[in-house]
Amino acid sequence: MRSIAFLGRGGQGIVFAGEVIAETLFEQGLYVAQLQSYGAEVRGGSVLSYVVFDRDRVENPFIESFSLAIVLHEAGMRRWMKHLEGSDLVILDELVSAELRNAVKLPISRVCVEKGVLGRENVVAIGVIAASGVLDPSVVERVLSRKRGFEKNIEALKLGLELGRDVADRVAAVLRL
């Protein structure tokens, strides 16, 4: 059993990212469980979305740490700090200020600004994961093709695949079943 989490704030497409990951892994033939935590009444509040996956049915989706967590905004972090501390690997957007022994920083938001895909930090992050080979990029593309904003998303995905090359091994290590 492995797990991937996205943390951020409302409006960053955190739940969308979880959905894409879940659908991709599902299409890759795995059992998945995708959960999220957000407040309908709090626009812009903290959001967590994560996917647990396994070769068999997921026994328990209520986990206390993640194999991989990607943090796109500080707002999403505070409530889940214990989870992050216990996680195998945490990728922080470079704008997120936090000290975690198990974290690496990546310039996800900077890439988005620079490459003109502002607001697609979530999809870039998916690309980062896909770079590890755990997600099959062609399946990710297929999943994205069923959703809105396909073209921009594909651009962002590509940027992520590139950005993720440096951490691909570490990501693969924590995610491989």
Next chain:
Amino acid sequence: MRSIAFLGRGGQGIVFAGEVIAETLFEQGLYVAQLQSYGAEVRGGSVLSYVVFDRDRVENPFIESFSLAIVLHEAGMRRWMKHLEGSDLVILDELVSAELRNAVKLPISRVCVEKGVLGRENVVAIGVIAASGVLDPSVVERVLSRKRGFEKNIEALKLGLELGRDVADRVAAVLRL
């Protein structure tokens, strides 16, 4: 503890009779409990109203027989036959056809027709009880004076007091505390 019950059908003032008895005994300084059973939805159905009285607080008003029961119409009888059978004394209007070892018949309704107090069978019946001395007629009058149809009721009460003379001893015997 003693008890007085009225049985009849809706519209005969059965509950009214219970009320008058209860208030009279209350004003005579006794503890009373007055209960009734009727259906709000069934106009003209069977009605039971009874009063339990005692020198001390009434322990249990849910009794399975009465000291005295007065039956003004058959409609009220059937459901409570066991109660009547177990009662000390039952007074039946002469139009009520029933065989009970402990019953006497009185021409209550006939008196009402003859003396022009049709519909006051209930008050005549109160008079019958009062004839025993267990109810103080002057208190009954006072109670009736607070209610509608006072004059006719006083007439009916008087008729009852007369009609009750013959059974006064038997009534007194079962009701005296």
Next chain:
Amino acid sequence: MGCSIVVDSRLCKGCGICVELCPARALELSKELSPSGYRNPVQTGKCVGCRTCEMFCPDFAIAVVCNGKGSA
């Protein structure tokens, strides 16, 4: 030919509507009580067959028969 009324004494509750509304003043409430204890209407005058009594009888207890026929 005249009309006459038929009263179902099982249903009539002696409300008197038929009597009061009969334009021909053909009805009266009987002095005697029915088995259910009500005074039923009886015909005491000429019925003109207007069927007012039928229409307003709330207990479906009265029917008007004209020329041997019930309501249309």
Next chain:
Amino acid sequence: MGCSIVVDSRLCKGCGICVELCPARALELSKELSPSGYRNPVQTGKCVGCRTCEMFCPDFAIAVVCNGKGSA
């Protein structure tokens, strides 16, 4: 004497209503993001003090000052 606007960047959510409704076309949304991540209006033309922006700002974020005085 002219009027000018004061924007509370803590409250402004960059909805653009003030900019779109300003009859004097005096406002624009800034290129930069506020700390809360929104583009706030900035004054780029002459404000005639009509207070439309104030009335329609749904986030109570803009105020118009004419002759050094806020809204009446």
Next chain:
Amino acid sequence: MVRALLSGNEAVAEGALAAGCNFFAGYPITPSSEIMHYMARELPKRGGSFIQAEDELAAINMVIGASWAGARAMTATSGPGFSLMQEGLGYAIMTETPLVIVNVMRAGPATGQATKAAQGDLMQARWGRHGDQMIPVLAPSSPQEAYDLTIEAFAIAEELRTPVVVLSDEFIAHGREVVELREKVEIPSRRKPRDPSEPPFGSPDPRIAPPMPPLGEGYYVIVTGSTHNEYGYRDVHSFETHFRLVKRLVDKIRLNVDKLFRYEVLGDDDAEVAIVCFGSVSRSAKQALRMLRSRGVRAKLLRLVTLWPMNDEVVRRELRSAKTIVVPEMNLGQLIYDVQRLAREDSRIVAVNKVGGGIPIYPSEIVEAALGGSR
């Protein structure tokens, strides 16, 4: 002290007026309507407010509004109306709104037999609304107690800032008995916050209700049925705020169990037979107790006056000696769950269930159950 001959419904109304109730909103329903009629007659004369609501949803919510505006407020209803009031009741719990709600039980479910007594709403009184909550439920067994417990209910409501249910039934409601009316009734008046900074929705000791700021006095109070912090600000996101709030609200009742739990024990300490009951059935049960003891059976009666919160210790203790426990109820078995939970494992628990037609459970039936086979 005045004595009056009152029906249970009249006694409830008299009790409410004695307790200073000055607001009533309700919707007619048999067999509770006479409470409403009484209040309709009395409140306008006495400077109080009375309103017939358009339905029970309106009634309970009007009562909530009135309570926040400073009134001592009450409603009364029966089964179907009580079902409709459940959401409002939950809101009153969440917002800590003092109010008294009288449910005069009749035979259900649905419209059932509207004029016939029953005791089928016990569990609903405890659990009828969604979410975590607890409210006091009091059950009178006579008009006298209907009077006393209505007063008591107001006292609890005001002291603990909580809705309180008075669970009456048609026998009590329409039965008339002698009631001793009190001359003077003292109900604690509401504590206002010392100053606007004192939190109206928080208390360091959960057993003590926070002060209640009345509307219109400059407290700028924020009342919400959503999860809120000590000052009333909504917080629908945090675990801590929610857990702290609902835990405190439940503890406010649960931890006051000693204060709230009223019961009556009669008979032999070392009883072999125990009768456990509540409400009007207790009258028969008392006679049954006397009958049993007169036959030489060591017997006791445990009558619960407070039906919620339950004092597990007391019930356990009182039932310890009993080999046979009879639970007569005018329903198909509700109080019996508590007895099963708290009685000795090896005791024989006998249910006497009877409901409908306005026929009470008679003493002989209880005696029979105690001595003979189970039903």
Next chain:
Amino acid sequence: MVRALLSGNEAVAEGALAAGCNFFAGYPITPSSEIMHYMARELPKRGGSFIQAEDELAAINMVIGASWAGARAMTATSGPGFSLMQEGLGYAIMTETPLVIVNVMRAGPATGQATKAAQGDLMQARWGRHGDQMIPVLAPSSPQEAYDLTIEAFAIAEELRTPVVVLSDEFIAHGREVVELREKVEIPSRRKPRDPSEPPFGSPDPRIAPPMPPLGEGYYVIVTGSTHNEYGYRDVHSFETHFRLVKRLVDKIRLNVDKLFRYEVLGDDDAEVAIVCFGSVSRSAKQALRMLRSRGVRAKLLRLVTLWPMNDEVVRRELRSAKTIVVPEMNLGQLIYDVQRLAREDSRIVAVNKVGGGIPIYPSEIVEAALGGSR
């Protein structure tokens, strides 16, 4: 067999459609709305009826009307709406109207935390309405089970002519998992009376529901929520009619407990530690069980799928060996009353209560409670 990635809400809707549900009336409420959205999309296409009611009172009553008109009918809601539906539910029980009602639990009381999972409506699902009554309550622990149990709920509803509650929660509702969809689903179709003389509201064997005459086919059926005899005629006066009716209605569920009671037992037969749970918490509980056993503790898990009626024998038997019983619930303690009632007198019962903020009970917390002190 098709596999799909579905949220619990979607799975409920898919289950309903698979079971032939062709009528849905509802009122939006978080976190159940997606069930409604799904039905809004699918039913018009498939020849069914969908209507957004003006409120939850309307929704449940529309469902009742539709069911009598022959539809397989459902509604879905959450806490506040469930509270409002209680009266209607009681009517459905009294009139033996088959329907399925899904309650997706969120943190209450009142509006509470609308988007956060909880399990606080368990007792309400059992007891929320007035009068004597009993209905089946099923609790899924995953989208797969949400699908399966919704189908099951329709089968029970149709067979026993009863409303059935499916008690989901926000975790299940919004969590997406892999669900295996069935190709063919058989739901018993309603039995019509052989002829108009066969009583539609009476049955010699209480375990068997009477036949249900659909409207519009010349049965001249009389349906009423008041007490009625075998042929539907109202009788609000007689004890016998009322008692016979409500007893039969309760027995219809109670005596079918063997058929209705579903549960899962994992672990050691002779366990010293037992975990008793239901719903989404079971997922953590299963992991906790594994953790305990891997530490050498003889442990078992008893997961209730059917929450009502309760099979006392099964629960008693399964808990017999346990010295310590852990009851993790996303509420302040509800299932625990059953455990107290049915566990050995000398067992140590440890509650793990946690609710709010969308934070689940974690396996480690259950393990800790099992091994260490109580919370």
Next chain:
Amino acid sequence: MSVAKHFSRKYLREEVLPTPFCPGCFNGVVMNAMFKAMEELGIEDLRNFVFVSGIGCSSWIPNPLIRADSLHTLHGRAVAVATGVKLANPRLNVVVIGGDGDLVAIGGNHLLHAARRNMDLLVVMVNNMVYAMTRGQLAPTTPLGFRTATTPYGNFEPPINVAKLLINTNANYVARWCVSNFHKLKQSFKEALSEVSKGFRFIEVVAPCITYVVRYEGKTPGQKIKELREACVEVKSISEIDDVERRGKIAVGVFKKELKPGYVELYESYASRAREASQK
């Protein structure tokens, strides 16, 4: 020749007669008008009808009196249940009969929304000006000054004119008659059951409760009918309603009559749009 029977009898369940109503209760007259309309329309058998009622005296009209399928539902919920029946089986004629309290106090919201939706129902409101079944409390229709169990000093709450209110909804048909207007009332039933026969149709019948209104006033039922004949003034246009009411009279008439498609028809075309959309 068989003994003549009242014309309503063929629509009734013989076994439950006599009615559960008080002597003189106008509920029976409302029934007569409806049955006369049915008779004139040639409706012999009610097997395609479903009657739905709530709780109240008038709710006993269909259940158990009328020999037809009927649902006696919760207080206030008849219109909601009827909506479910109609949508689940649109070929049924669904008729709601109920009291003023039932339909407008506790049930007001369902009435309003059924009218908004132009739901294909005929709703008959027996306005007896009081809550009769629960023994005479205030109804939203109780006239000013009237003493009831809950307004012992004389009602001060302004009453509602339900029919007038419903004009401003999407209802197809709105009529109001007094029980004394037998023929006009019958005519409305005929229209609502045939001519318009779709969408939401509302007929209010002013029929004061004998026990808690008429007898309180010291009148007999027959006298009340005569009084109503004077008091009920037919209006030909909506604007006259207020005038009539200002004169202390009761405005009656057909207040609205349209032939817009009802909800069922609208739903059906919606559903075909849905099917098209999904085929794309």
Next chain:
Amino acid sequence: MSVAKHFSRKYLREEVLPTPFCPGCFNGVVMNAMFKAMEELGIEDLRNFVFVSGIGCSSWIPNPLIRADSLHTLHGRAVAVATGVKLANPRLNVVVIGGDGDLVAIGGNHLLHAARRNMDLLVVMVNNMVYAMTRGQLAPTTPLGFRTATTPYGNFEPPINVAKLLINTNANYVARWCVSNFHKLKQSFKEALSEVSKGFRFIEVVAPCITYVVRYEGKTPGQKIKELREACVEVKSISEIDDVERRGKIAVGVFKKELKPGYVELYESYASRAREASQK
């Protein structure tokens, strides 16, 4: 000179700002109009006001935003709670603010009966044409053809014109404005808070939800305001309403303005009758 602040700020709780609303949400504009009216009336402090709301986005206007006593009640029940507040303490100004779903769908009955009673409340309905808070389902006010989460193929249920409906009740004051009619809307608030200031007062504000209506249409909030300026036509008499609506426009205006005594006044004279009766 202190830094200038928006005029609404003095009525708001600073500590809860920014608002919980989406960027551009018209709820804030409705608040501005109300606060402007208060400012012009010289109302500096809201301590004699009690605001009551139900559940919905617009229900957050009073709670927690407005610095005043406020009750955030159950979905649909605000008017009932407000009634209780008013009757228990008649000196308070009680204002209900809520959504179209809250006040007219689930809360329709309370609205209707408060209007019937001419209850002394000001009710402000923010008609955003949709259930916003629960993420965009059908409201009773949703225009025909509009796609929502529960009418994915385009709404076919005829919407309700709430203000028009309430004309035929006993309400004293009924007005309807679009959020674009800032000055007229403000004027209505002034009337309802001073001139008439008794009985039941209802102000509907058409203010489409930015997230589930305006953005769906591909428009910006500013564009929508401009569009509404064209679409909202003021009527001078009730009979014009239908004409305007037939032209696909939104009829706005003051539909009704009377000065009948409100419920509280009626109750007070009832109570004095009661006292007299009991002294006899």
